[in-house]
Every structure is written in structure tokens, then in C-alpha cells.
Amino acid sequence: MERNLMKGNEALAEAAIRAGCKCFFGYPITPQTELAAYMAKRMNKAGGVFLQAESEIAAVNMVLGAASTGVRAMTSSSSPGISLKSEGISYLAGSDVPAVIINVERGGPGLGGIQPSQQDYWQATKGLGHGDFHLIVYAPASVQEMVDMVVTAFNKADEYRVPAMILADGLLGQMMEPVAFPEISAEQPDKSSWAANGHKNSREHHIVNSLYIDPKTLEDKIIERYERYAKIKENEADAELYLTDDADIVVCAFGATSRVVKSAINDARAMGIKVGMCRPKTVWPFPEKQIREACANASKVLCVEMSMGQMIDDVKLALNCEKPVEFFGRTGGVIPTPAEVLDKIKSMGGNK
Amino acid sequence: MAVVFERPKALCDVPLHYCPGCTHGIVHRLVAEVIDEMGIEGETVGVCPVGCSVFAYDYFNCDMIEAPHGRAPAVATGVKRSNPDKFVFTYQGDGDLAAIGTAETVHVGARGENIVVIFINNTIYGMTGGQMAPTTLIGQVTQTTPFGRDSQLAGNPIRVCEMMATLSGTALAQRVAVDTVPHIRETKKAIRKAFENQKEKRGLSIVEVLSTCPTNWGLSPIDAIKRLQDEMIPYYPLGVYKDITAEGGNK
Numbered sequence: 045m046e047r048n049l050m051k052g053n054e055a056l057a058e059a060a061i062r063a064g065c066k067c068f069f070g071y072p073i074t075p076q077t078e079l080a081a082y083m084a085k086r087m088n089k090a091g092g093v094f095l096q097a098e099s100e101i102a103a104v105n106m107v108l109g110a111a112s113t114g115v116r117a118m119t120s121s122s123s124p125g126i127s128l129k130s131e132g133i134s135y136l137a138g139s140d141v142p143a144v145i146i147n148v149e150r151g152g153p154g155l156g157g158i159q160p161s162q163q164d165y166w167q168a169t170k171g172l173g174h175g176d177f178h179l180i181v182y183a184p185a186s187v188q189e190m191v192d193m194v195v196t197a198f199n200k201a202d203e204y205r206v207p208a209m210i211l212a213d214g215l216l217g218q219m220m221e222p223v224a225f226p227e228i229s230a231e232q233p234d235k236s237s238w239a240a241n242g243h244k245n246s247r248e249h250h251i252v253n254s255l256y257i258d259p260k261t262l263e264d265k266i267i268e269r270y271e272r273y274a275k276i277k278e279n280e281a282d283a284e285l286y287l288t289d290d291a292d293i294v295v296c297a298f299g300a301t302s303r304v305v306k307s308a309i310n311d312a313r314a315m316g317i318k319v320g321m322c323r324p325k326t327v328w329p330f331p332e333k334q335i336r337e338a339c340a341n342a343s344k345v346l347c348v349e350m351s352m353g354q355m356i357d358d359v360k361l362a363l364n365c366e367k368p369v370e371f372f373g374r375t376g377g378v379i380p381t382p383a384e385v386l387d388k389i390k391s392m393g394g395n396k
Numbered sequence: 397m398a399v400v401f402e403r404p405k406a407l408c409d410v411p412l413h414y415c416p417g418c419t420h421g422i423v424h425r426l427v428a429e430v431i432d433e434m435g436i437e438g439e440t441v442g443v444c445p446v447g448c449s450v451f452a453y454d455y456f457n458c459d460m461i462e463a464p465h466g467r468a469p470a471v472a473t474g475v476k477r478s479n480p481d482k483f484v485f486t487y488q489g490d491g492d493l494a495a496i497g498t499a500e501t502v503h504v505g506a507r508g509e510n511i512v513v514i515f516i517n518n519t520i521y522g523m524t525g526g527q528m529a530p531t532t533l534i535g536q537v538t539q540t541t542p543f544g545r546d547s548q549l550a551g552n553p554i555r556v557c558e559m560m561a562t563l564s565g566t567a568l569a570q571r572v573a574v575d576t577v578p579h580i581r582e583t584k585k586a587i588r589k590a591f592e593n594q595k596e597k598r599g600l601s602i603v604e605v606l607s608t609c610p611t612n613w614g615l616s617p618i619d620a621i622k623r624l625q626d627e628m629i630p631y632y633p634l635g636v637y638k639d640i641t642a643e644g645g646n647k
Contacts, residue, residue, distance in 0.1 A: 067478050093477045097470065098503040105467040105500070109474025112461045113441065113482075117474065135464050240459035240475075242482050245438035249408075251453045253462040 045224040052187045053078035053217040056146055056210065059194035060118050061086060062228050065144070067093040067117040069106035073125045074158045075214035076148035080120065100125040104132030104145070111136070111143040112252040114239030116198055116232065120146035122214070123164050124155060126172075133207055134173030138254030140238070140269070142201035144194065145179070146210045148217035151377040159377025160214035162299060165354035168211045169328040176266050178273050180208040180280060181328040183298040187221035189325075195228060200280060202233045204272050211327060213350065215300040215379065276329055283331035284323040287313065288338040291320030293392055296335065296359045297348040298324045301380065305348050308385035319389055327355065332362035344392050345369045348385055350378075404428035406437045406457045413451055417610035417617025419574045420448060420516065424455055426574075426584045427485070427514060430591055431458065440483040441475050443468045445492035448522040452487050466497025469504040472511045483594055485512040491521045494530040494554050501560070508565025508599035512590040515556060518607040519628065526612030530554045533631055538612070553631065557604045561638035567599035569637040573606040573629065575621045582634075589639075598640060606632055 050058070057079045060068065068087055070080035080096065087094035093110070097103035103119045110117040121129060126147045136143050149164050151157035168181045180200055182193040190212060197208040240250045256262035286306060288294055297305040302323040312319045322338035324331050339345055345367050347356040353371045360369050372388040374380045403409060406428035414420045431437050440458040444450055446465035453460035463471040468486035476484045493501050493515050504511065520538055521527040527540040531553045535544040545553075561569040568590055572583040583605055590601035606628050608620035615623060636642065 067474065069474065095473070095477060098499050101467065102470040102473075102500055102503065105464060105470035106474035106477070108463070108467075109443070109461065109471035109476075110478040111474070112471070113475055113479050115478045117478070131464055132467070139462070240441055240461050241479055242439045242441060243437075243459055249457050250459045251462070252460070253453055255450060255462055 047222040047224045049220055050187060050223050051078055051218065051220050052190055052212065053148065054082040055187045055191050055223050056120070056194055056212070057082040057086065059191040059225065060144065060198070061090045061092065062225055063195040063198040064116045064228070064230070064232050065092065065118045065198065066115040067107070067110040069095050069097050069103040069117070069119050071097050071100045071103050071121065071125060073122045075150055075217050076120050076122045076146065078217070079146065079148070100128035101131065104129040107143050108132055108136055108139070108141060111141045112139065112239070113241040114235035118144040118146065120148065122148045122150045123152050123161070126164060126167065130173040133179065134175055134177065135254050136207040137173070137177035137179065138175060139252050140205040141207070141252060142205050143207045144197045144201060144210070145207060147212065149211065149213040151375070157377040158214065160300060160350060160379060161375065161377055162213055162301060162350040163354070163375065164211065165327065165349070165351060168209055169330070169358070172209070177269065178206070178328055180204070180206060180276060181211050181326065182208070183211050183324060183327045184216060185299055185302045185323065187216065187219060188223045190216060191223050191225060195226060202235070204276055206272065206276070211299070213300050280326055281329040281331040281333065282325040283334035283338070284325060285334065285338050286321040286323065288320035288322060291318050291342050293317070293319040293344050293346060293389060294339045294342040295319060295321045295346045295348055295389070296324070296355065297321060298327060298355060301348055301350050304380050304382055305385055307382035308389060311382060311386050312389050317389060324355070330358045330362065335359060335362040339363060339367060342367065346388065346392060347371050348380060349373045350380070351375050404432045406431040408455055408457050410454060412455060414448065415611040417608065417620055419607040422574045422580060423514065423516060423583070423605050423607065424452065426580070426587050427487070428456065429584060430588045433588070434591055434595075436483050436591070439481070440485070441479070443472045443475065443484070443486040445486070445488040447489040447492050449487050449489060449516065450523065466492050466495070467500055468492065469497065469500040469509070469511070469513065473504060473509050476509060476511050480510070483591060485514060487514045488516065489522065490515070490517045490519065490529040490531040494556050502563065505560050505563035505566045505600050505602070508567070510594055510597050510599055512594055513600065513602040514587065515602055515604040516607045517556070517604050517632065518609040519553070520609050520612045522609050522612055531556070533627060555632060557602065557637040560602050565599045566602065566638050567593045567640045568601035568603070570639070571604040571606065571632060571634050571637065573624060573634055575606070575624045579634070593641070606634070
């Protein structure tokens with residue numbers, strides 16, 4: 045398969061176009077702006093729609109409009125912009141409208157900084173807007189994986205009628221790596237049972253809506269949605285296990301951080317330390333089973349994140365707090381080094 | 397027997413939830429009549445706001461989408477850009493369009509988005525029980541201006557058509573009212589023109605309809621109509637503020 049050297053942000057855009065995304069609505073924000081710039085160049089030629097909206101809020105609502113008619117639509121932003129999109133994301137979820145949202149995370153809170161971060165983990169996995177709802181959240185660790193996960197995100201969003209997010213970070217967005225684009229079937233799922241794209245006088249009118257004034261009706265809607273979430277949890281949770289079979293220490297890390305951790309693990313292994321890694325590829329649903337399996341023979345667990353510690357909560361829950369879970373993180377846009385992670389591993393006494 | 401009056405096909409046969417004397421029902425009917433007359437129900441997608449007309453998705457027979465508060469023009473943009481052959485309209489109140497959704501409203505005008513915006517101006521937030529709207533008149537008593545709107549504290553009411561007429565992508569900006577039969581006829585003509593503009597891809601058409609809210613104004617339906625005539629029309633003069641199809645006919 046042909047491989048091209050591409051910047052992460054541009055690869056995300058190209059993958060979306062190839063996945064049949066017909067509409068991209070964006071707004072500039074560092075460090076994801078190359079994605080919108082690439083779309084501006086490519087989308088119209090590819091027969092789709094590119095529009096720079098007046099705000100992140102407008103952009104996500106344009107996605108709501110386009111996706112409500114049954115076309116594949118996407119928006120992208122970085123942390124502060126995702127906060128603005130959270131209203132629209134809640135409406136997408138509450139209206140059962142599939143769409144893809146990309147977050148190329150930067151430091152927060154507030155305006156924060158423009159360097160890579162994983163501080164939006166809680167936001168993405170627990171509270172991306174008001175109400176009882178989830179998105180499927182993918183956490184790529186390479187440019188190739190960003191490509192593959194964009195395609196999967198569109199497919200799974202359609203399959204379950206939920207919004208899906210790519211939770212990347214400024215490191216992945218800005219790095220260049222060789223990528224291959226998979227062959228993608230032009231066939232897209234039939235949305236004619238719900239899409240609001242004109243009834244052509246041949247069916248009842250369709251309503252795409254999230255308002256249910258009667259509490260029981262709203263409760264029923266949410267319960268039905270949670271039945272879909274249960275299927276997603278069962279079928280879509282995914283993780284990469286690295287050298288965990290004999291590991292006494294298992295490190296949990298996702299996204300770009302996992303690459304730093306992998307380097308540290310290789311160095312530690314060379315020193316005879318039995319350490320491995322469990323890398324969630326989906327952070328919602330959280331790969332609880334995989335983490336439990338990976339940690340089955342470990343005596344200690346370490347969570348490494350580019351934050352003050354967010355995913356660590358889910359790791360502890362997955363393990364029912366039966367094993368000690370330590371934390372190492374850098375935040376505000378500071379990237380942990382392999383040496384720092386190695387020091388932490390050594391300090392945990394995994395020298396057996 | 398000859399049928400002289402019937403429900404437009406584009407209106408669903410369901411009871412409307414609007415208060416007695418509210419003029420939403422008239423405007424719904426006019427929009428539906430235009431859709432019927434142009435034969436475009438099957439090709440139309442409507443976008444509802446948040447506010448009293450939020451349930452319009454249950455009333456119009458075309459496909460409908462419910463937008464977040466103020467975002468109907470952005471949602472409509474997404475619909476129209478991905479379905480340029482469909483007719484797309486929003487139906488919004490004054491709080492939705494001229495307060496929380498001001499940016500979205502201005503930018504569909506700036507971009508010349510080829511959609512129709514039906515704007516109901518009744519100078520108050522109806523659904524939430526009668527608070528100050530961006531269009532509330534000076535001196536008007538509402539729940540959040542209990543001593544009357546004071547421009548020093550709460551600014552001045554926005555004249556939306558005048559503002560939208562300044563934008564190059566606006567094809568039609570017209571203010572009408574539904575207080576009398578001649579005005580209702582004028583309103584229907586304006587709505588028809590707005591949809592015809594969309595058919596001809598002329599850009600954004602906004603029709604501002606001065607309407608009543610007897611419940612939250614604390615007036616009888618008849619006194620409410622009188623208030624519209626005596627207090628609203630002087631501040632919000634009826635007329636065509638921009639019409640790119642007219643020859644020298646703009647205000």
C-alpha cells in the first residue's frame with residue numbers, strides 16, 4: 045500500500061474525506077488549524093462542503109444541520125473550542141445524530157497554552173455537555189492510527205447513531221509520519237428511516253429533536269440510548285497490550301504519552317525490570333476487561349498522563365482499587381520524557 | 397358545497413399549544429400556505445428555535461429539525477449547504493434570533509446564505525414567562541424589567557431588519573405585522589417573496605413579523621393588537637428595508 049509522509053492534522057482531514065465526510069465546518073484554533081486549512085483546499089474538489097463558521101458554536105450547529113439530513117459531517121477544534129462545542133455535542137447526542145468531532149488537545153484551563161495536553165480526558169469521557177450521554181471516544185497514538193480511527197469513528201457513529209470523538213493532542217496533530225490510507229467502501233448506511241432531508245411527499249415527516257416535555261418519554265428515550273451504549277461497551281472497547289504477560293508493573297497510558305512510556309519500558313526491560321503497558325485505544329468505552337487482564341499478574345500499576353491525573357480514576361475503577369495505582373504526569377503542555385517515566389518505574393521497585 | 401377555507405396541507409392536523417390571542421398561529425398558517433402554493437412541502441426542511449415556537453416541529457408537515465437556542469441559522473446553513481436543492485427555513489423568536497443568536501443571524505446575512513428566516517418579534521420572551529427581550533420597548537414592564545426597560549440599565553431595543561439590510565448577502569429584509577387583514581395579506585406576500593428568493597438563489601431573506609403576546613403583556617387579545625399598532629409599529633416601522641429585486645424600492 046502506498047505510504048505518504050503527512051502531518052497529523054492533515055491526515056485526519058484526508059481520512060475524513062476518504063471516509064465519505066461530505067461537510068466540514070471549522071473555526072481556527074491552534075494546534076488544529078492545519079486540519080481546516082487542508083479541508084479548505086481539498087473538500088470542494090472532493091465534492092463536499094467546506095465552510096469556516098463564525099464561531100465554534102456555529103460550526104458544531106452546522107454539523108448538526110448537515111448530519112440531521114443524513115450526510116457525514118465533521119468539525120474539529122482544540123480544547124477551548126471544544127468547550128464551546130459542548131452545547132451542540134449534547135444536542136447531537138440528544139437527537140441521535142451521528143457526527144465526528146476532533147479534539148487536538150492543548151493545555152488548559154481557560155486559554156491555557158498551545159502545547160500538547162491530555163487535560164480534556166474527563167470532559168471527553170464523562171461530561172462533554174449537559175445530560176446523560178456518551179460519545180465513542182478514540183485515542184490515537186500515531187498519525188496512522190488517527191487515519192484509521194477517523195474511518196472507524198464515522199462507521200461506528202452511524203452504526204450506533206451517536207456522535208464520536210477523536211481525542212488527539214497537539215503532538216499528534218503536528219507530527220509528520222508515513223501513513224497509508226485504507227481502501228474504503230463507498231457504501232454508507234441507509235439513514236432514510238430518520239434523516240430530515242425532505243419527505244418528497246412519500247413518507248411521514250421526520251423530526252430531528254432532543255426535546256421531550258413528558259418526563260417518562262424522555263426517560264424512555266435515554267434508556268433506549270443507554271441500551272445502545274451497553275452494546276458499544278461490549279463491542280467497541282479496545283486497548284493495545286505491550287509486554288504485559290510477565291509484567292510485574294503495568295503502565296497505563298494513552299495517546300502520544302504511550303509512545304514516551306513505550307520508550308521507558310524498553311529501557312526498563314533492558315535493565316531487567318518486568319514492566320509492560322496497557323494502552324486504551326478507546327477511552328469511552330473504557331477497556332476495563334483489557335486492563336484487568338493486563339494487570340492480572342502485576343503487583344503495581346502506574347498511570348502516566350499529560351495532565352494532573354484524570355484517566356487514573358477509570359484505571360482504579362477498572363481494577364476495583366484492588367491494586368495500588370500510582371501516577372506520574374506532566375501538565376500545562378509539558379511532555380514527560382522517557383527518562384522521567386523510567387525513574388518513576390524504578391522508584392516503584394519493579395526490579396524483580 | 398364549495399370549500400372556501402381549509403387547513404393548509406403543510407400544517408399538521410393537531411391542536412397548537414399557543415395561548416389564546418397569540419399570533420403564532422397566523423404566521424404558521426401563512427408559511428404553510430406559501431409552502432402549499434409553491435408545492436414544495438416534500439422538498440422543505442424547517443428549523444425550529446428554542447422558545448414558544450419550539451414545538452413547531454410538530455405543526456409543520458415538512459421535515460423539521462430542532463436547533464439549540466439561537467443556533468437555527470447555523471443549523472439551517474448546515475442543511476442548505478449539504479442539500480442546496482432543498483428549501484430551508486428557520487422560524488425564530490426575538491430572544492432566539494436577536495440576543496443569544498445574534499452572531500448566527502448576522503453571519504447568515506454576511507454569507508448570503510440562501511435560506512428564509514421567519515422572525516417573530518413580540519418584544520418579550522414568551523416561553524419562559526415574560527422576560528425582557530432584545531426588542532423590548534423602552535418603558536415596557538417585563539419580569540426582568542419590573543420598573544420598565546431603562547435604556548441606561550438595559551440598553552435599547554434592536555431594529556433587526558434595519559441591521560440585516562446593511563449586510564451585502566441579504567436579499568430581502570422586510571418588516572410586516574399580523575394585526576389587520578391587509579397586514580396579514582402583506583405578510584403572506586413577504587413570506588412568498590422570501591421563498592421565491594430562495595428558489596432563485598438570491599441569498600438570505602428575513603421577514604420580521606410584529607406579533608402579540610397577550611399572556612405575557614397582561615393584555616386581552618384585542619388590547620394586545622392595539623398595543624402592537626400604537627407602540628410597536630412607531631418604533632418598528634413596517635416596510636421593505638432591503639429587496640434586491642426591487643428597483644429603487646428600498647427604505
